[in-house]
Amino acid sequence: MRRSLALVWRTLRSMRTALVLLLLLALASIAGSLVPQAANSPEAVAAMARDHPLRAELYARLGLFDVYGSWWFTLIYTLLLLSLAACLLPRTRALVRNLRTRPQPAREVDGFRHHAAVPVGASPAEAVAAARRLLRRRRFRLSAPDGGAALAADKGLAREAGSLLFHWSFFLLLVGVAWGKGTGFTGFAVIVEGQAWTEAHANYDGNLREGTFFGEDHTGIRIRVRDFEDRYLPDGQPTDFVTRADLLSPDGTLLERVDIRVNQPAEVGGLRVYQYGYGWAPVLEVRRDGQLLAQAPIPFQQDPPPRGVSPLSLPWRGALKLPSLSPQLGVELDLWPDARGLVGLLAGRPIPMTEARDPVLLFRVYRGDLHAERVQRSADLDTRDMRQIAAGALGLGRTVDLETGEEVEPDAPGLTMTFAGLRRYTVLQVSRDRGLGLVLGAAILMLVGLLPALFSSRRRLFLRADPAPGGAVVRVGGFALQHADRFEEEFRRLVEELGRAGGPIRESAGVGAG
Amino acid sequence: MTTIGWSGVSTTAFSIALFAYLAAMLGYFHHLAFRRRAVVLAASAVAWAGLLAHLVSVVARGLAAGRVPWGNMYEYSSLLSLLTVAGYLGYVELRHGLRQVGGFVLMFAVVTMAIAVELLYVGPAPLVPALNSYWLKIHVVAAIVGSSLFALGGVLTILYLVQEARERRAAVAPPPIMGGAVDVEAPPDHAGSPDEPVGGGTGRRGVLPPTAALDRLAYRTIAFAFPIWTFAVIAGAIWAQRAWGRYWGWDPKETWSFVTWTIFAGYLHARSTVGWKGRRAAVLALVGFVSLLVTYYVVNLWIVGLHSYAGV
Numbered sequence: 092m093r094r095s096l097a098l099v100w101r102t103l104r105s106m107r108t109a110l111v112l113l114l115l116l117a118l119a120s121i122a123g124s125l126v127p128q129a130a131n132s133p134e135a136v137a138a139m140a141r142d143h144p145l146r147a148e149l150y151a152r153l154g155l156f157d158v159y160g161s162w163w164f165t166l167i168y169t170l171l172l173l174s175l176a177a178c179l180l181p182r183t184r185a186l187v188r189n190l191r192t193r194p195q196p197a198r199e200v201d202g203f204r205h206h207a208a209v210p211v212g213a214s215p216a217e218a219v220a221a222a223r224r225l226l227r228r229r230r231f232r233l234s235a236p237d238g239g240a241a242l243a244a245d246k247g248l249a250r251e252a253g254s255l256l257f258h259w260s261f262f263l264l265l266v267g268v269a270w271g272k273g274t275g276f277t278g279f280a281v282i283v284e285g286q287a288w289t290e291a292h293a294n295y296d297g298n299l300r301e302g303t304f305f306g307e308d309h310t311g312i313r314i315r316v317r318d319f320e321d322r323y324l325p326d327g328q329p330t331d332f333v334t335r336a337d338l339l340s341p342d343g344t345l346l347e348r349v350d351i352r353v354n355q356p357a358e359v360g361g362l363r364v365y366q367y368g369y370g371w372a373p374v375l376e377v378r379r380d381g382q383l384l385a386q387a388p389i390p391f392q393q394d395p396p397p398r399g400v401s402p403l404s405l406p407w408r409g410a411l412k413l414p415s416l417s418p419q420l421g422v423e424l425d426l427w428p429d430a431r432g433l434v435g436l437l438a439g440r441p442i443p444m445t446e447a448r449d450p451v452l453l454f455r456v457y458r459g460d461l462h463a464e465r466v467q468r469s470a471d472l473d474t475r476d477m478r479q480i481a482a483g484a485l486g487l488g489r490t491v492d493l494e495t496g497e498e499v500e501p502d503a504p505g506l507t508m509t510f511a512g513l514r515r516y517t518v519l520q521v522s523r524d525r526g527l528g529l530v531l532g533a534a535i536l537m538l539v540g541l542l543p544a545l546f547s548s549r550r551r552l553f554l555r556a557d558p559a560p561g562g563a564v565v566r567v568g569g570f571a572l573q574h575a576d577r578f579e580e581e582f583r584r585l586v587e588e589l590g591r592a593g594g595p596i597r598e599s600a601g602v603g604a605g
Numbered sequence: 606m607t608t609i610g611w612s613g614v615s616t617t618a619f620s621i622a623l624f625a626y627l628a629a630m631l632g633y634f635h636h637l638a639f640r641r642r643a644v645v646l647a648a649s650a651v652a653w654a655g656l657l658a659h660l661v662s663v664v665a666r667g668l669a670a671g672r673v674p675w676g677n678m679y680e681y682s683s684l685l686s687l688l689t690v691a692g693y694l695g696y697v698e699l700r701h702g703l704r705q706v707g708g709f710v711l712m713f714a715v716v717t718m719a720i721a722v723e724l725l726y727v728g729p730a731p732l733v734p735a736l737n738s739y740w741l742k743i744h745v746v747a748a749i750v751g752s753s754l755f756a757l758g759g760v761l762t763i764l765y766l767v768q769e770a771r772e773r774r775a776a777v778a779p780p781p782i783m784g785g786a787v788d789v790e791a792p793p794d795h796a797g798s799p800d801e802p803v804g805g806g807t808g809r810r811g812v813l814p815p816t817a818a819l820d821r822l823a824y825r826t827i828a829f830a831f832p833i834w835t836f837a838v839i840a841g842a843i844w845a846q847r848a849w850g851r852y853w854g855w856d857p858k859e860t861w862s863f864v865t866w867t868i869f870a871g872y873l874h875a876r877s878t879v880g881w882k883g884r885r886a887a888v889l890a891l892v893g894f895v896s897l898l899v900t901y902y903v904v905n906l907w908i909v910g911l912h913s914y915a916g917v
Binding site: 114116120131365541576 | 730731738821828831832835836839842843844846847848849850851852853854855856857860861863864867868870871873874875878904
């Protein structure tokens with residue numbers, strides 16, 4: 092048991108293991124970029140389940156529709172973390188040990204890759220002292236002064252330190268990503284102009300994406316949308332989307348008034364709120380014999396447009412469901428925010444409908460069973476067990492009789508529907524990620540560590556001065572562990588300066604390399 | 606000058622640059638085959654002139670659009686090839702004198718620019734809101750600089766692999782009979798001619814610089830590019846956090862830039878690992894270069910994600 096544990100540790104400790112795991116992580120993420128992911132493109136996953144049920148089943152079993160949340164991705168990730176730590180711990184210990192000890196002089200200096208002998212006028216002790224001053228100025232670390240005529244120096248521990256900083260920061264970054272995603276969540280809030288929305292699980296539109304360790308601690312903060320505005324160039328290219336909102340604490344006190352734009356999120360109570368989408372919400376009123384039955388803005392939706400068609404030139408889709416009537420009644424609705432858009436599309440020349448201008452609702456009334464007990468999208472009407480009874484078009488402020496499709500007065504007898512107003516709604520993305528600061532800090536430290544790790548080099552010098560007629564001979568040896576070609580030049584210059592520092596005697600420096 | 610005017614200046618200068626690069630490329634290749642010093646000097650001059658025209662094109666494009674000139678794939682490609690050529694002329698040729706590489710680098714630039722102008726061209730226009738952020742400017746600039754250096758490193762790596770295979774064959778077999786025309790005709794002492802300051806060891810190994818020079822230069826370029834690429838990914842994540850509410854969402858672009866980063870990280874490690882130096886490390890760098898091309902072209906044009914360029 093202990094032996095196999097030791098084997099596992101040894102394997103994890105090797106740099107090769109860490110590299111292989113990193114490359115495996117890359118391979119796994121490639122898989123995730125080629126197979127549609129349920130989180131990013133649910134339609135593509137549904138389409139595959141429909142067209143290739145067997146393949147889809149296999150993919151689902153292998154977790155290929157949710158690569159980044161699959162057990163094997165998590166496994167690679169965790170092993171990478173372990174392996175990184177296992178690689179880095181011994182290296183860090185060695186660096187600390189290295190920092191604590193000073194370089195040790197060598198007995199022979201001629202055996203190194205670069206070596207030279209310089210005759211100087213000073214005595215051996217003076218020559219070593221001068222070399223010591225020179226090398227300290229050049230930021231070399233020096234051996235302890237022992238009064239003798241030998242000296243050792245080194246430089247470039249920043250390389251290993253930077254490398255370790257880079258790798259530890261990468262480790263921290265991976266931890267921060269896992270922690271932030273694990274304890275956070277992301278969801279979407281659909282809010283019509285003039286309405287307020289409370290941050291709570293049930294109020295999110297569609298599925299809330301939650302981390303494994305998210306504790307359901309929602310804030311209860313309220314977002315009241317004053318208005319939403321979008322601006323476009325004449326050709327329909329958008330230039331600005333802005334939601335103007337009040338942020339309220341759970342007890343209703345105003346915390347802040349904010350403009351939320353693309354690229355300009357709002358922050359409140361540990362949450363970040365982003366502009367994500369928008370749409371039209373016609374206000375519909377339903378009356379029976381002039382008595383108001385229901386009144387609400389209904390957020391309409393848009394299907395993804397065909398390639399090359401601007402969504403701005405297409406209508407918005409919605410449904411009005413009246414399950415309390417018997418038999419039940421449902422209305423399919425198409426909204427054209429700009430009546431010219433309808434005409435343009437019919438004429439084959441679609442125009443972008445960037446603002447409300449004589450908006451038109453096309454409606455089709457169905458009677459029968461709504462199947463309201465089934466899960467369905469709010470904009471979809473399940474018309475399998477329904478029969479169409481009326482259809483028509485409805486302008487803003489007008490009323491129709493739902494039985495006949497004829498336009499009537501608002502207080503007319505029978506069941507009527509009024510197109511009472513047209514508002515915008517905004518879609519906000521709300522998310523919490525507590526790992527943000529850690530991840531950002533780690534990313535910056537990675538960069539800081541990377542520069543010395545790549546561009547500095549570890550160099551070591553050994554020097555001794557022996558008495559010679561008229562002064563001393565300074566012998567220098569040294570080598571660089573990286574960038575050896577650049578060191579050659581540095582070594583030559585150092586030797587020259589050492590000669591000058593030791594005072595003149597004769598100008599026949601025996602500089603030689605290799 | 607009006608916007609239309611600047612736009613015209615930009616496209617004209619772009620064409621001039623493209624043809625200058627093409628001519629210079631032919632000149633460099635001619636020099637590879639026939640070793641005429643006058644030709645390579647002319648090629649170099651034409652390439653510099655092309656670079657100047659290219660710079661004019663990019664600046665005029667920015668003036669025409671009223672913003673930084675790296676907002677879509679056409680502009681990105683243009684700036685990418687500009688920086689690659691500049692990196693070659695300023696670093697590889699001026700500093701290290703490896704003129705034999707010139708034709709191949711210019712070939713990369715010419716192909717990139719031809720694709721840009723033929724397939725990716727769009728007129729100058731303001732940016733959509735999601736792209737309108739100073740982090741975008743920082744992120745994209747870093748990505749372009751990093752990519753151009755990786756591209757330069759990629760070209761050098763390919764030549765390294767070619768040359769390495771030759772040297773290996775030459776080491777195994779006696780001097781070749783086939784394909785040796787240039788080798789045989791090359792003057793024996795041309796290794797030290799002023800024409801090829803660093804190509805010292807080319808000797809009879811063929812027309813390319815020796816592997817040691819190519820290897821060192823490829824490594825330096827990639828090592829220089831790596832922190833820039835790292836920064837580009839980080840800046841992209843910061844921008845994504847602001848624009849989309851999450852710094853990392855495994856969008857195809859994010860995924861592939863991570864893959865590219867990983868492969869080059871592997872390359873840098875491999876260089877310092879015994880047994881992985883030389884050819885194996887170079888193959889890894891080549892894989893990284895391919896991954897870079899996938900990150901740019903395939904992800905933008907074929908895989909649907911947040912970085913897709915609608916309508917291009």
